[in-house]
Amino acid sequence: MFVDIVQNTIEGLAHGAAYGLIALGFTLMFGVMGRLNLAYGSIIMIGLYAGIFVQSRWHVHWMVVAGTVMACSVIAGIYVERLCFAPMRDGAAMASLVASFAIWMQLEEAAMLVLPRHSYPFPAPTDQVVIELGPFLLRGDHLVTLGTAALIMIILERLVQNSRFGLGLRAIAESPRAAGFVGQHVRRSLFLVFIIASMVGGVAGWLIASTNHQVSAMFGMWATYKGLVAAMLGGLGSMRGALAGGLLLGLVEAYSLWAFGPQIRDLSASLILFLLIVMRPGGLFGQKQAMLGAAARTRL
Amino acid sequence: MIDPFLIGVLSNIGMMSLLALSAYLLLLVGEVSFGQQAFFGVGAYAGGIATALWGCSLGVALLFAALMGAAAQLLVALPTLRLRGFYFSVATLAFAEAVRILFGLFHYRRDVDGRMMGPDGENGFRDVRYIYDHNMGGQDYMLIVWALVVAVLLIFMLLEFSRYGPRLRMIGEDDIMAGLNGIHVTRYKLATSVAAGALAGLSGGLYIHAVTYVEPGVFGMMLGVHTLAYGLIGGLGTALGPLIGVLIDIGFLESFHGLSQYRMVIFGGIVVLLLIFRPRGLLDEVLVNRLNRLFWRGR
Numbered sequence: 203m204f205v206d207i208v209q210n211t212i213e214g215l216a217h218g219a220a221y222g223l224i225a226l227g228f229t230l231m232f233g234v235m236g237r238l239n240l241a242y243g244s245i246i247m248i249g250l251y252a253g254i255f256v257q258s259r260w261h262v263h264w265m266v267v268a269g270t271v272m273a274c275s276v277i278a279g280i281y282v283e284r285l286c287f288a289p290m291r292d293g294a295a296m297a298s299l300v301a302s303f304a305i306w307m308q309l310e311e312a313a314m315l316v317l318p319r320h321s322y323p324f325p326a327p328t329d330q331v332v333i334e335l336g337p338f339l340l341r342g343d344h345l346v347t348l349g350t351a352a353l354i355m356i357i358l359e360r361l362v363q364n365s366r367f368g369l370g371l372r373a374i375a376e377s378p379r380a381a382g383f384v385g386q387h388v389r390r391s392l393f394l395v396f397i398i399a400s401m402v403g404g405v406a407g408w409l410i411a412s413t414n415h416q417v418s419a420m421f422g423m424w425a426t427y428k429g430l431v432a433a434m435l436g437g438l439g440s441m442r443g444a445l446a447g448g449l450l451l452g453l454v455e456a457y458s459l460w461a462f463g464p465q466i467r468d469l470s471a472s473l474i475l476f477l478l479i480v481m482r483p484g485g486l487f488g489q490k491q492a493m494l495g496a497a498a499r500t501r502l
Numbered sequence: 503m504i505d506p507f508l509i510g511v512l513s514n515i516g517m518m519s520l521l522a523l524s525a526y527l528l529l530l531v532g533e534v535s536f537g538q539q540a541f542f543g544v545g546a547y548a549g550g551i552a553t554a555l556w557g558c559s560l561g562v563a564l565l566f567a568a569l570m571g572a573a574a575q576l577l578v579a580l581p582t583l584r585l586r587g588f589y590f591s592v593a594t595l596a597f598a599e600a601v602r603i604l605f606g607l608f609h610y611r612r613d614v615d616g617r618m619m620g621p622d623g624e625n626g627f628r629d630v631r632y633i634y635d636h637n638m639g640g641q642d643y644m645l646i647v648w649a650l651v652v653a654v655l656l657i658f659m660l661l662e663f664s665r666y667g668p669r670l671r672m673i674g675e676d677d678i679m680a681g682l683n684g685i686h687v688t689r690y691k692l693a694t695s696v697a698a699g700a701l702a703g704l705s706g707g708l709y710i711h712a713v714t715y716v717e718p719g720v721f722g723m724m725l726g727v728h729t730l731a732y733g734l735i736g737g738l739g740t741a742l743g744p745l746i747g748v749l750i751d752i753g754f755l756e757s758f759h760g761l762s763q764y765r766m767v768i769f770g771g772i773v774v775l776l777l778i779f780r781p782r783g784l785l786d787e788v789l790v791n792r793l794n795r796l797f798w799r800g801r
Contacts, residue, residue, distance in 0.1 A: 238588050289778045296534055297781050299588050300734065301774045303536065307727045308770025315763065423723070427599070430592065469603045475596035479589050480581045 205337050210456045216344030218452020219351040220413070223406035224429030225436065225444035226354060227399040233362075233439035234371050234395045237295045241282045241302040243426030244309035245400055246407035249275030250417045251313045253408070254322045264327045264412075271411075272404035278309065279400025283393060292378065310422045321418035324411040343413045350409060351445055354402055359441045361398075371395065375439075431475045437485025447485065509640045515745075515752050516647035517708045521725075522732035522744035523654060524701035529733050531694050532674035537578070537594030538729045540601035541571040541699045543721035545706025547605065547621055550716065553632040554619050555612050560632060560646075564707045571703015572696045574601075579695035583688060598726060605718040626717025630710050647708055651745075654701065658741035670694065671787075724766070731773045737783030739790030746784060 224246070231239050252274035253267045286301035331342030362368040373381040374388055382388050407425070411417045432451045436443025454474065459467040478485070525538045549567035552558040558566070582593045611620040621627040633643050661667045672680040673687055681687045710716045732747030750772070755765045780786060 238592070285774050285778075294781065296587060296591075297777045299591060300534060300730065301777045303727050304731060304770040304773040304777075307724055308767050311766035311770075315767070434592075465603060465607055469600060472596045472600035472603065476593055476600060479585065479593040479596070483585070483589050 206460065209338055210460045211453065212338060212340060212344075214453035214456030215449055216341065216347065216452070217455065218432075218449035219344070219348040219445075220406065220410045220448070221428045221432040221451050222445040222448025223347070223351045223354065223409065224403065224425050225432035225448045226351070226358060226441060227402040227406065228429045228433040229436070229439055229441060229444040230358060230362075230402070231395060231399045232433070234375050235287065235298075235392060236375070237287060237298045238430075238438075239282065239286070239302050239399075240299065240426055240430075241286065241306040241309060242399070242403060242429060243424065244306045244313070244422035245275055245278040245282055246403040246425050247313055247417075247422035248278035248309055249273075249400075249404045250324070250407050250411050250421060251317055251322075253411075254317065254324060254417060257325055258322075264325050267325060268408050271408045272401055275404030275407065276397055276400045279396050279403070280393075281305075282309075283396040287392065287396070288389065306422065306426065310419075313422070314419055319419075321416050324415055324417050326412040326415055341413075343409075347409045347413060350405065351448070354405065355441050355445045358398075358402070362441070367391070367394075427471060431471050431478075434475060434478055434483075435486055440485070443485055450486075504641060506640055509644050511752065511756075513640070513644040513647045513708075513712055515748050516644070516651045517705050517712065518728070518732070518748045518752060519651050519745045520654060520701050520705035520708070521729050522736075522748055523658070523741060524698040524705070525729045526733035526738070526741065526744045527694055527698040527701065529730075529738055530670045530674050531691055532677065533691070534588075534591045534730065535594045535698075536591050536723070536726050536730060537596075537598035537601075538698065538702045539721040539723075539725040540594075540598035541575050541702035542706040542709070542725065542729075543601060543605060543716070543718070544574045545571040545703030546710040546716040546721070547608070547627060547706075548703065549707025550627050550630040550710040551610065551620065553711065554627075554630045555610070555614060557614075560636075560711065563632070563711075564650075564704060567707025568700040568704040571706065572700040575695050575699025575702070576692070579692055579699075583691050583695070595723070595726070598721075598723070602718045602721060624718065626715055626720075627710065628715040630714050630716075632711050634714070643712060647712075650704065650708070655741055655745075662740070666690075727773075728769070731769070734783050735772060735776055737780075737785030737789070739782070739785045739787040743783055743785045 224242070228239070228242055231237070231242070249271040253271040256262060256270045257267050282302065282305055286298050286305055290297045290301070326343065328342075333340040333342065333345075360368075362371055370381065370386045370391055373384070373386055374391055378388050403425075407421075410425075411421075428451065432448035433444050434447070435450055436445070436447030451471065451474070454470055455467050458470045521538060521542055524541070525535055528535045528538075545567035548570035549563045552563035552566045553560065578594065578597050582590055585593055605621070606624045608621050609623055611618050611622060613619075617629075619629060661670075669680070669685050670690060672683070672685060673690055677687050706716075706721075728751065732751065733744045734747070735750060736743030736746035736748075751765070751769055755761050755768055761768065776783065
């Protein structure tokens with residue numbers, strides 16, 4: 203019993219780190235733009251599918267695959283930004299939301315047309331490393347995911363809090379117009395944020411795919427969904443919250459999988475999201491309520 | 503006798519129009535719902551259970567489907583009505599996914615005339631053969647569907663001419679201002695939600711009888727994005743808008759063989775381009791007003 207609980211906690215934290223990574227990208231984009239990018243998961247999926255395509259064609263080194271995943275995620279990210287976010291007028295956050303929802307489905311269908319099988323194997327850089335600690339099993343790649351998530355969180359938080367670029371981003375988050383008046387290149391900054399978020403997504407996608415050794419057609423939906431729940435759990439716009447929310451979601455899912463089985467696990471993510479929005483829209487660690495309020499008042 | 507393929511397409515357009523009108527109704531009061539497909543699913547299961555398991559007639563089954571859809575939407579509307587903007591959208595999306603997973607766990611099997619019937623989890627709900635058992639042709643069924651669509655459209659027209667239509671649009675434009683002008687915003691939004699749920703449920707009830715089966719995968723997010731997009735493509739100025747959206751998608755993209763493969767790719771592109779260039783659709787309020795003035799000028 204005790205061993206089970208601890209082992210499930212380990213598993214939960216490992217999966218939670220992956221959720222947290224995706225949530226970081228979500229929260230970065232939302233924090234700066236005040237807009238939700240529902241196509242984020244499918245951006246990552248396009249990157250992964252490109253990686254699989256390159257791998258199956260030319261059997262390249264895993265580093266090349268990782269590079270392809272990142273590069274194609276960024277390209278897909280630029281496509282989404284140009285279509286769904288750049289052309290929408292100020293305050294039309296709902297238009298961006300609906301557009302990204304439509305592009306999500308479009309990218310998913312496009313990926314399925316190119317690679318129609320249900321799932322594809324994905325190459326891992328090394329063989330499975332399992333560390334045994336008494337009765338508990340720790341997987342090496344899970345540790346790498348957790349470490350990378352923490353590292354990216356620290357880098358992003360440094361970037362936002364301690365750099366000139368980050369100062370500009372915070373100004374834009376506060377008020378894009380005022381930031382423009384004091385000489386910020388608002389559009390360029392938003393574009394850069396999108397590229398950074400897509401790169402983070404690429405790293406997250408590659409880590410998750412190589413831990414699972416496969417990518418399925420459901421990946422885009424899975425990533426958007428889990429990332430969104432994690433980011434909202436921690437409060438949209440907060441980096442630490444995103445990682446904490448991811449870990450929390452991972453734990454909840456691990457326990458509900460252990461206690462009730464896979465379908466209830468999937469259900470729990472949806473129910474958490476619904477209850478969270480109804481009861482605590484600012485996230486469990488609720489902050490930046492004022493900014494969230496402004497974002498919520500926009501309409502189509 | 504009309505070509506059966508054409509009949510199939512026409513009844514499909516009718517059913518999807520009802521679903522699109524339910525999302526359109528919510529768009530009128532300014533709520534972007536990503537979850538109308540859940541109430542479609544509720545309606546489909548309710549309608550199927552009524553005819554296949556309880557032996558009700560089609561009319562009763564459709565009424566039951568609409569009622570269940572309305573009840574389900576009321577259940578969601580009560581906690582979510584005070585949410586605005588994307589919070590409402592994401593909440594409806596989460597709810598719809600939860601409903602889809604729940605129907606995957608839903609088992610309700612009964613022995614009907616020596617056969618086990620009813621919803622069977624992930625396998626869905628099969629053999630709802632009411633219209634075949636009662637010797638209704640596809641053509642008759644299509645007529646029933648379109649009679650309902652026309653009736654609903656007439657109600658929408660009456661709504662536009664009455665004082666309620668403008669009030670709904672006022673809430674959609676700015677609910678605080680609408681409240682200041684003496685409109686009971688919560689009451690109107692609740693009534694709109696119930697009506698939208700009933701429309702989605704009715705559409706689901708019609709759907710399961712037309713195709714004889716439904717499974718949780720049918721009402722996934724893909725259906726949700728279409729439902730919402732129909733109104734946004736066709737325009738928010740008139741209830742004919744969603745119909746135009748459905749015609750473009752099913753009548754044009756899905757029914758031509760070369761195009762159907764790329765349906766979602768093209769459709770997604772159309773939605774985004776329209777959101778950029780005509781955020782309130784082809785037939786938006788401005789154009790509808792202009793047409794109205796042109797039409798009524800001589801009288």
